[in-house]
Amino acid sequence: MGTDMRYLPLFIAAVLTGLVSLPARADFHVFACEPEWTALARTFIPDAHFTTATSYLQDPHYIEARPSLIAAMSRADIAVCTGASLEAGWLPALLQRAGNPDIQTGQPGLFFASDHAQLFAPHDHVDRSMGDAAAILIASHQNQKPAQWLSAQTRKPILVLPGTVTDDSKTDTLAELISEIINRLESAMPEVADGSL
Amino acid sequence: MLNRIVPFTALSLALLTRGAEASELNPDVSLTLDGHYKQNDTALSHREQGFGLGHTELSLSSPIDDLFSGRLTTVFEEHDGESEVLIEEAYLQTNGLPLGLNVRAGRFLSQVGYLNGRHMHEDDFVERPAAYRALLGSHYYDTGLRLNALLPTPFYWQIGAEAFNGNQLSEGAEDIGVYTLNTRVGGDFSAAQSWQAGLSYLHNRQISTDEENHDHALDHEHGHDHSHGASYTGKNLYIADVVWKWSPNGNTREQQFTLSAEYLYADDLNTFATSDDYHEGWYVSGVHQFAPQWSAGIRYGEVDLREAHGDHFHSQRLKETDVMLAWSRSHFSTLRLQYTHQSATGFSNADNTVALQYVVSLGAHGAHGY
Numbered sequence: 179m180g181t182d183m184r185y186l187p188l189f190i191a192a193v194l195t196g197l198v199s200l201p202a203r204a205d206f207h208v209f210a211c212e213p214e215w216t217a218l219a220r221t222f223i224p225d226a227h228f229t230t231a232t233s234y235l236q237d238p239h240y241i242e243a244r245p246s247l248i249a250a251m252s253r254a255d256i257a258v259c260t261g262a263s264l265e266a267g268w269l270p271a272l273l274q275r276a277g278n279p280d281i282q283t284g285q286p287g288l289f290f291a292s293d294h295a296q297l298f299a300p301h302d303h304v305d306r307s308m309g310d311a312a313a314i315l316i317a318s319h320q321n322q323k324p325a326q327w328l329s330a331q332t333r334k335p336i337l338v339l340p341g342t343v344t345d346d347s348k349t350d351t352l353a354e355l356i357s358e359i360i361n362r363l364e365s366a367m368p369e370v371a372d373g374s375l
Numbered sequence: 376m377l378n379r380i381v382p383f384t385a386l387s388l389a390l391l392t393r394g395a396e397a398s399e400l401n402p403d404v405s406l407t408l409d410g411h412y413k414q415n416d417t418a419l420s421h422r423e424q425g426f427g428l429g430h431t432e433l434s435l436s437s438p439i440d441d442l443f444s445g446r447l448t449t450v451f452e453e454h455d456g457e458s459e460v461l462i463e464e465a466y467l468q469t470n471g472l473p474l475g476l477n478v479r480a481g482r483f484l485s486q487v488g489y490l491n492g493r494h495m496h497e498d499d500f501v502e503r504p505a506a507y508r509a510l511l512g513s514h515y516y517d518t519g520l521r522l523n524a525l526l527p528t529p530f531y532w533q534i535g536a537e538a539f540n541g542n543q544l545s546e547g548a549e550d551i552g553v554y555t556l557n558t559r560v561g562g563d564f565s566a567a568q569s570w571q572a573g574l575s576y577l578h579n580r581q582i583s584t585d586e587e588n589h590d591h592a593l594d595h596e597h598g599h600d601h602s603h604g605a606s607y608t609g610k611n612l613y614i615a616d617v618v619w620k621w622s623p624n625g626n627t628r629e630q631q632f633t634l635s636a637e638y639l640y641a642d643d644l645n646t647f648a649t650s651d652d653y654h655e656g657w658y659v660s661g662v663h664q665f666a667p668q669w670s671a672g673i674r675y676g677e678v679d680l681r682e683a684h685g686d687h688f689h690s691q692r693l694k695e696t697d698v699m700l701a702w703s704r705s706h707f708s709t710l711r712l713q714y715t716h717q718s719a720t721g722f723s724n725a726d727n728t729v730a731l732q733y734v735v736s737l738g739a740h741g742a743h744g745y
Binding site: 232233235236237239240241242243244245246248249252253263266267268270271273274275276277278279280281282283284285 | 438441444468469470471472473475476477523525527528529530531532533559560561562563566569570571620624625626627628629706740741742743744745
């Protein structure tokens with residue numbers, strides 16, 4: 179019974195140097211680039227630990243790869259982001275500096291919504307002379323409620339995530355989470371495509 | 376419908392998804408142009424009087440496979456009418472090793488201090504602080520190996536070590552001329568405030584003999600400050616740095632205030648140096664981006680140096696105040712007006728100057744580093 183005292187100095191040294199990883203509060207960490215993705219992922223895995231990189235008060239194109247985000251990214255099991263260059267200014271730097279093997283380009287842990295949804299009003303040509311802007315819209319042909327907003331200039335929600343989920347949609351594995359998010363994206367595609375928003 | 380779509384259409388970079396998919400096969404290319412007009416020559420400066428070009432950088436970077444990515448940065452410079460092409464970065468870097476490890480090999484910027492690991496065109500002032508210009512040649516890059524570890528703490532904590540050839544700092548015969556150790560912590564105070572603090576140590580095993588030191592001093596008087604190599608070196612260099620950033624609600628697009636400060640100390644200057652002979656320098660910089668396209672800043676710095684002359688040293692001291700106003704039309708272009716005031720002991724060319732600078736980048740989107 180009791181702690182073996184021989185290891186106590188070792189234990190104290192380990193605590194002092196901060197090398198002991200803290201007991202997991204929730205064993206699944208989600209890193210969401212925008213609050214919409216936190217809201218969506220939380221409906222499927224409410225018990226997970228969430229870090230949201232940007233708030234609705236921030237322009238998600240302009241934030242920096244700051245230390246707290248590097249730390250959060252290194253702990254994450256999945257990163258859910260918009261893609262399509264919205265996070266181009268800081269996400270690559272974050273991925274590189276966090277060095278999380280699960281969350282790298284091409285790994286299932288790095289989820290870009292834009293890979294799974296049709297972009298709204300994509301251009302054949304965009305160049306710098308059009309100004310410094312990043313705004314993408316995700317849309318599809320389906321006539322459902324809008325799923326996601328993005329406008330760097332107006333910062334107004336163009337698309338809104340549907341709010342209710344059924345109980346059986348809860349999941350706790352990465353693969354299930356990804357497939358749920360894809361399903362939701364596909365089934366919640368906006369009316370913007372036909373101009374009714 | 377058209378009314379709704381047109382504003383977003385004009386903004387949209389949606390195309391870049393397609394572009395991004397294509398560019399995974401090809402390197403990201405970015406070109407940085409940097410030019411200036413400077414009214415007077417100043418002490419310890421790497422920028423010439425009159426019209427001049429700064430760092431013209433051409434950079435290629437790309438993932439190599441799922442484990443490695445690579446980057447090449449070449450710098451075109453002109454000194455006394457002679458063109459030079461320098462390799463500032465040519466490295467491969469691991470993507471996501473276990474245990475938070477990160478390895479970089481090849482030529483790269485050392486991570487000592489806050490400014491040194493950053494590219495010069497990201498700076499808020501026309502030149503680096505005097506302490507950096509004297510002790511690190513503005514930015515110290517070299518060929519070697521880096522091992523970093525991100526510790527599994529709830530806040531950001533990174534430790535790292537580098538080993539370098541060392542010849543970019545001072546010439547010598549050692550295979551491994553420079554070692555560095557570095558630790559960095561950081562986090563957020565609130566949604567609006569973030570911070571980072573670091574400690575670095577650089578061990579230079581190739582401390583120049585007095586004769587070489589004298590050559591450096593002569594070079595200096597001729598106004599030929601080479602872009603690489605430090606004019607003032609010591610066996611041990613210690614750097615402490617802190618950065619604090621504030622922006623309302625964390626929205627850096629609208630407003631951001633950045634306060635940064637560094638302290639540099641170098642000792643064991645050469646065989647004749649006593650414990651009283653050391654280099655010391657510091658700076659404090661405050662930059663306020665008060666509107667999306669405008670920023671203003673002030674920086675004050677001092678450096679106390681011991682210039683080697685055979686078996687003894689001459690004291691040199693430089694105090695520098697910079698005030699700047701910058702206009703950035705976009706991420707990719709900046710025009711900067713700066714006034715520099717220098718007061719010095721032991722420098723013949725210290726002066727006050729007005730400088731006008733442009734920095735623009737073409738090509739791939741640069742990183743918003745911290």
